[in-house]
Amino acid sequence: MNRPVAQAHLSQLAELLCWMDETPERRSLAPEARTPEGLWWEVLAGEDEKAWVWLEAGRVQGYGALVPFWDGAALEGPIIRGGNGKALLEHLIRKARQEGYPTLYAFPEASNHQARALLEQMGFSAEHTTYFYAIGRTDLAYPVPVGYKVERAEPCDPKVYRDLYSRVEDGWSLRLHWTDEELRQHFIGSEVELFMAYADTTGEPVGLAELELDDTQAEIAYIGVVPEARGKGLGRALLGAAAEWAFSNPLVERLQVRAHDHEKAAQALYKRLGFQQTSAVVTYALELY
Incomplete structure (x- = not known):
């Protein structure tokens, strides 16, 4: 079942986010904090963010949130450990429409095939891929x-x-x-x-x-x-x-750069200088009206 994030969920939410961090195949845009205290400030104390958890057998097995972004809202998640996440994503889309957002964006890792398939099933379209590179001193x-x-x-x-x-x-x-x-x-x-x-x-x-x-x-x-x-x-x-x-x-200790998929010259330059690719994020968009 979907429930608004409450203080009682924060410890399990922190654990869910740490689980997401373990492999790129699970990653999507998400809160930065990884402690209950940090999540309280980031998720509950903010005025703009609207966040929900997916509960199974009383435990937090999924998370999603809406954050104002560009001309619409950005989707944190969906992060799913139990089930396929369809009910949670449907809930988030419905809430975004109720808020009057014209467009809903999502940012899963390119290798997060579960989240990407779910987004595409719900009508999201892939706009572009952004590649992230990093180099030490x-x-x-x-x-x-x-x-x-x-x-x-x-x-x-x-x-x-x-x-x-x-x-x-x-x-x-x-x-x-x-x-x-x-x-x-x-x-x-x-x-x-x-x-x-x-x-x-x-x-x-x-x-x-x-x-x-x-x-x-x-x-x-x-x-x-x-x-x-x-x-x-x-x-x-x-x-x-x-x-x-x-x-x-x-x-x-580290410098990070980024390049979109059409910026071939920039990607080649970064690789030539010794930058290593650390991530690739796909931007998805869903027109709500």
């Missing part, structure tokens, strides 16, 4: 091509950032919905750093790399160059600048 420095410069951008000008973000990659849209204040707040503090490439003669921004820092890991969330400046090594120089900044922190 490595010198990735690369010379900036003649006629350009790469600098750490501080503070972030929302208008300049939004314009460049929209030009470097047709598929990017998440940041375009943010207000100026939301963009400024995103870049305040030490958790996010922005590097931008400029043309020397005009000062026009032509590329960016957005670096996110989290304890012992750093991730390049976005990297791109405008079409007219590609093929000169600017993307490689932006990667090198972001990596140098990340590894200047002695606590950072």
